[in-house]
Amino acid sequence: MQISTEEMPGGITRVVLDGRMDIAGAAAVDLKMNLIAGSAKKLLVDLEKVAFLGSMGLRSIVTPARAVKSRGGTVVLFAPNEMVESVLKTSGIDTLIPVRHDLDAAIAELG
Amino acid sequence: MRATLTLENGMTVPDQSLTNPDPAWPEPRLTLKSQLEDLTLVWPWVEAIADRYFVPAxxxxxxxxxxxxxxxNVIRHGYQGQPNQSVSVECAPAVENEGAGELVFIVEDHAPPFDPLASAVDAPAPATASLQEFPPGGQGIRLMRKFASRLAWQQLPNGNRLTLAFAIPQSLSPSVP
Incomplete structure (x- = not known):
């Protein structure tokens, strides 16, 4: 599981997750995700390269998203594959964090 | 060389590989210790099974x-963090007459009886108003209900058995030459 960040125009922090967000993958990114969430105001979580998402992985996304939102920030989930999106929808998290497949739409969502 | 399944009309039969294992084939049963690290063994095991039975991605x-x-769930809740317990998962193909079938996984533990399917958590997504209220737990059962084609729980004399079945598309079934 790889994680990298990129600062985009407009104060957006793009965090790119790459790999499997299973229990091991979630453990591998948790610390960095929480560090990023500690300072990001507009967080774009790029899921395009996430091949798998389990409930532990879901938690690794929800917890930092909650931290950003609790400070008045915004979060968007970007470009999950069909199965990953199905996990997001089954959990209901898509109703609380917007999911966008178009980068412009994702950026617009962050305000 | 891969053997084909022996089929009998209308009957569910075990794959011959389970009785005549080939080293290249995955073991039909995986036994884990009650520690989350052991879950890393599951991925390659399932991957090998998926290859063996032509399971779609x-x-x-x-x-x-x-x-x-x-x-x-077994490791964290069933055994409540006790180390040195074991949980096993066995894979068995169940093939029907027409070649369609399912892969059945049977998870067995020696933990106190707990029926995860009796949980109040059901398929619909939580009706929480905000992310702050999003339930940290309960997702696992909801996800299993959505992604498995069949789930069954059975209490054993000394543990639990959870059966999870996944449909294999007819065209990709191993029974098709």
Missing amino acids: DTQFAIQLCLEEALS
Whole structure:
């Protein structure tokens, strides 16, 4: 599981997750995700390269998203594959964090 | 060389590989210790099974998802963090007459009786108003209900048995030459 960040125009922090967000993958990114969430105001979580998402992985996304939102920030989930999106929808998290497949739409969502 | 399944009309039969294992084939049973680290053994095991039975990528995703949930539930909640306990998962193909069938995974533990399917958590998504209220737990059962085609729980004399079945598309079934 790889994680990298990129600062985009407009104060957006793009965090790119790459790999499997299973229990091991979630453990591998948790610390960095929480560090990023500690300072990001507009967080774009790029899921395009996430091949798998389990409930532990879901938690690794929800917890930092909650931290950003609790400070008045915004979060968007970007470009999950069909199965990953199905996990997001089954959990209901898509109703609380917007999911966008178009980068412009994702950026617009962050305000 | 891969053997084909022996089929009898209208009957569910075990794959011959289970009785005549080939080293290149995955073991039909995986036994884990009650520690979350051991879950890393599940992925390659399921991957080998998926290769063996021509399981489509989406179904493999569903199997990985459900087994991760089922096994981590046993380790975290069933055994409540006790080390040196064991949980096993066995894979058995169930093939029907027409060649369509399912892959059945049977998870067995020696933990106190707990029926995860009796949980109040059901398929619909939580009606929470905000992210702050999003439930930290309960997702596992909801995900298993969605991604497995069949789930069953049975209390054993000294533990639990959870059966998870996943449909294999007819065209990709191993019974098709």
